[in-house]
Amino acid sequence: MRRFILIAVPYIWLVVLFLVPFLIVLKISLSDAAISIPPYTPQMGLSAGWAGFKAFVSELDFENYIFLSEDALYWKAYLSSLQIALISTVLTLLVGYPIAYGMAQAPDEWRATLLLLVILPFWTSFLIRVYAWIGILSNEGFLNQFLLWTGIISTPLMILNTDTAVYIGIVYTYLPFMVLPIYAALEKMDGSLLEAAEDLGCSRTSAFWLVTIPLSKAGIIAGCFLVFIPALGEFVIPSLLGGSDTLMIGKVLWEEFFSNRDWPVASAVAVILLLILILPIVLFQRNQQKQREMEQ
Amino acid sequence: MAQTVFAPWDDPQAKPLIQFKNVTKRFGDFVAIENLTQDIYEREFFALLGPSGCGKTTLMRMLAGFERASEGQILIAGQDMAAVPPNKRAVNMMFQSYALFPHLSIWENIAFGLKREGKPKDEIAARVDEMLRLTRLEKFAKRKPHQISGGQRQRVALARSLAKAPKLLLLDEPLGALDKKLRQDTQFELMDIQEKTGTTFVIVTHDQEEAMTVSSRVAVMDEGRIIQVATPAQIYEAPNSVYVADFIGEVNIIGAVATREGESYRIDWAEGQPPFTAKTATGFADGQRCHLAIRPEKVAISEERPTDAANAVEGQIIDIAYLGNISTYYVKLANGQMIKAQTANTRRLSRRSFTWEDRVWLSWTETAAIMLET
Numbered sequence: 001m002r003r004f005i006l007i008a009v010p011y012i013w014l015v016v017l018f019l020v021p022f023l024i025v026l027k028i029s030l031s032d033a034a035i036s037i038p039p040y041t042p043q044m045g046l047s048a049g050w051a052g053f054k055a056f057v058s059e060l061d062f063e064n065y066i067f068l069s070e071d072a073l074y075w076k077a078y079l080s081s082l083q084i085a086l087i088s089t090v091l092t093l094l095v096g097y098p099i100a101y102g103m104a105q106a107p108d109e110w111r112a113t114l115l116l117l118v119i120l121p122f123w124t125s126f127l128i129r130v131y132a133w134i135g136i137l138s139n140e141g142f143l144n145q146f147l148l149w150t151g152i153i154s155t156p157l158m159i160l161n162t163d164t165a166v167y168i169g170i171v172y173t174y175l176p177f178m179v180l181p182i183y184a185a186l187e188k189m190d191g192s193l194l195e196a197a198e199d200l201g202c203s204r205t206s207a208f209w210l211v212t213i214p215l216s217k218a219g220i221i222a223g224c225f226l227v228f229i230p231a232l233g234e235f236v237i238p239s240l241l242g243g244s245d246t247l248m249i250g251k252v253l254w255e256e257f258f259s260n261r262d263w264p265v266a267s268a269v270a271v272i273l274l275l276i277l278i279l280p281i282v283l284f285q286r287n288q289q290k291q292r293e294m295e296q
Numbered sequence: 297m298a299q300t301v302f303a304p305w306d307d308p309q310a311k312p313l314i315q316f317k318n319v320t321k322r323f324g325d326f327v328a329i330e331n332l333t334q335d336i337y338e339r340e341f342f343a344l345l346g347p348s349g350c351g352k353t354t355l356m357r358m359l360a361g362f363e364r365a366s367e368g369q370i371l372i373a374g375q376d377m378a379a380v381p382p383n384k385r386a387v388n389m390m391f392q393s394y395a396l397f398p399h400l401s402i403w404e405n406i407a408f409g410l411k412r413e414g415k416p417k418d419e420i421a422a423r424v425d426e427m428l429r430l431t432r433l434e435k436f437a438k439r440k441p442h443q444i445s446g447g448q449r450q451r452v453a454l455a456r457s458l459a460k461a462p463k464l465l466l467l468d469e470p471l472g473a474l475d476k477k478l479r480q481d482t483q484f485e486l487m488d489i490q491e492k493t494g495t496t497f498v499i500v501t502h503d504q505e506e507a508m509t510v511s512s513r514v515a516v517m518d519e520g521r522i523i524q525v526a527t528p529a530q531i532y533e534a535p536n537s538v539y540v541a542d543f544i545g546e547v548n549i550i551g552a553v554a555t556r557e558g559e560s561y562r563i564d565w566a567e568g569q570p571p572f573t574a575k576t577a578t579g580f581a582d583g584q585r586c587h588l589a590i591r592p593e594k595v596a597i598s599e600e601r602p603t604d605a606a607n608a609v610e611g612q613i614i615d616i617a618y619l620g621n622i623s624t625y626y627v628k629l630a631n632g633q634m635i636k637a638q639t640a641n642t643r644r645l646s647r648r649s650f651t652w653e654d655r656v657w658l659s660w661t662e663t664a665a666i667m668l669e670t
Contacts, residue, residue, distance in 0.1 A: 190393060190395060192391045192392075192393050192395040193395050193397060195360075195362055195382070195389075195391070195395065196389070196391055196395035196396075196397075197397075197408070198362075198381070198382045198383050199360060199361075199382050199383070199387075199388055199389045199457075200383075200388065200408050200409030200412060200456070200460070201383045201409050201412035201413060201460070202383055202412055203383055206412070210408075211397060214399045215397075215398065215399055217399075294398070294442070
């Protein structure tokens with residue numbers, strides 16, 4: 001019985017805070033937009049009993065999903081989100097791996113400090129940090145002023161309101177999620193493995209590719225998913241740093257909800273986004289589990 | 297059948313495989329190796345023995361190429377190794393932690409070094425299979441290191457380091473992680489493999505029993521210096537210093553003054569006590585201070601004073617350590633000096649002749665005790 005309660009707690013949590021809200025969103029996505037409060041029909045009422053419920057179900061349809069597949073905007077938004085998420089994941093990896101590697105190589109007494117420096121940005125609001133980037137990247141921003149002052153450029157670079165700014169924002173925001181799992185993997189690596197590789201005829205470089213990279217693979221995979229999954233649905237960064245032509249599904253979703261007040265279409269967009277994310281999440285979970293088995 | 301004894305170190309014609317020439321190694325202010333000169337010959341099983349921090353591991357890491365000598369020269373097969381990186385040396389090392397690649401199977405671990413040489417695939421496969429047979433690991437080829445036992449991992453590490461057929465194999469505390477029984481079996485396996493492959497082995501260990509069992513010569517080290525290099529029997533029977541005598545096995549050390557008396561020396565070890573006599577090849581001046589080192593198993597213990605013994609002294613049994621096959625008696629002499637005497641327990645315990653507080657006579661021959669200057 002105690003065991004049952006222990007298992008039940010997380011499941012009840014999941015059902016109440018994940019499954020029920022999802023079912024509500026799913027239900028709304030099958031409804032039609034209407035000028036009412038809330039802005040969709042049919043409304044589910046329990047007063048009419050079983051017959052009323054049947055009538056309610058009969059009014060639900062997949063119209064919104066068909067609409068999504070017909071309007072190129074949504075396809076493009078999904079694809080462009082995937083592309084941006086993918087590119088920024090790769091960029092974050094390229095920036096994050098050397099940082100994690102450097103941290104793992106640092107003397108013991110430095111590691112705690114370096115770790116703190118990586119986590120430190122979390123102590124400030126995410127929104128404020130993104131706003132700060134506007135100040136850095138805008139035409140009159142610090143970056144352009146600095147570059148103009150050094151004479152590297154003569155006219156300000158247009159960075160803010162472009163995809164570049166979105167990449168910078170995502171890489172900056174999600175860097176700790178990449179660095180930490182890779183650092184964790186590298187830190188517990190036995191240094192004598194590299195010596196053994198050298199002893200057996202590897203150069204330093206080939207020892208890195210043949211030993212260090214494979215042994216930090218689990219960390220790399222975990223880091224990539226931790227960046228890719230939230231980046232795909234990212235809304236704040238593209239809307240603050242991106243331009244009008246930066247197309248991301250998070251932004252589209254927001255506009256459907258708040259500008260168009262079309263809750264059913266917005267819900268359909270959200271459901272499809274979730275379906276797209278299921279695959280990487282499952283892969284991520286599998287990677288974590290494999291890692292745990294390896295360690296036993 | 298007469299067998300030639302393997303002793304290239306006694307042959308002035310023999311060319312050493314490894315030569316340390318006045319090697320010094322410093323880490324900052326700390327001197328790990330101090331002006332060390334030593335030759336090691338081909339096919340030797342050379343043990344570096346000493347307490348932790350004596351520099352034995354540093355010496356080995358210099359051979360592998362992970363450390364560079366601060367001063368002096370290290371030659372392998374006549375070639376100065378100073379500029380040769382670890383991956384270009386015909387030297388392989390078996391690491392204390394084994395350092396098996398956890399992401400590779402046993403087969404791939406053993407093949408790792410061969411693949412770096414870019415040999416053809418079938419040649420690599422043949423060599424790996426040969427190594428698996430040698431170390432009796434055929435059944436485990438496909439497993440990962442975390443799926444096999446400690447003893448098996450140790451054999452994989454050995455197979456991997458032998459796969460490239462190195463001129464010189466370095467073993468860093470290879471058996472440290474194994475329990476005693478497995479360690480003894482593995483020691484004989486190591487010797488067997490060393491004989492079969494004809495590779496020169498240099499082993500680092502702090503376990504004197506292990507060093508004695510496996511090696512052709514033992515170097516006892518202390519504070520960056522080699523104190524004595526000799527065969528295990530010589531190290532045990534003829535240590536050159538109190539440090540070596542004390543480090544290898546058990547020993548009684550008695551501080552005394554030597555005086556020449558004909559063929560042997562008179563050893564005055566305590567006021568008012570009859571002196572001992574001892575024979576030695578090294579010369580001592582009259583009245584020179586010396587240390588008498590006597591192995592416990594060379595001290596006989598008896599109820600009555602033995603009539604024919606060169607040295608005999610009376611004492612009282614303070615403690616008895618029963619070790620199963622042997623017993624060690626701790627006997628206190630009249631001046632308070634403690635002497636350990638060992639006897640084999642050929643009789644059953646209940647019929648043992650001595651017990652606590654018994655007054656007994658200890659005796660040993662003229663040649664049993666070793667006279668040491670320091």
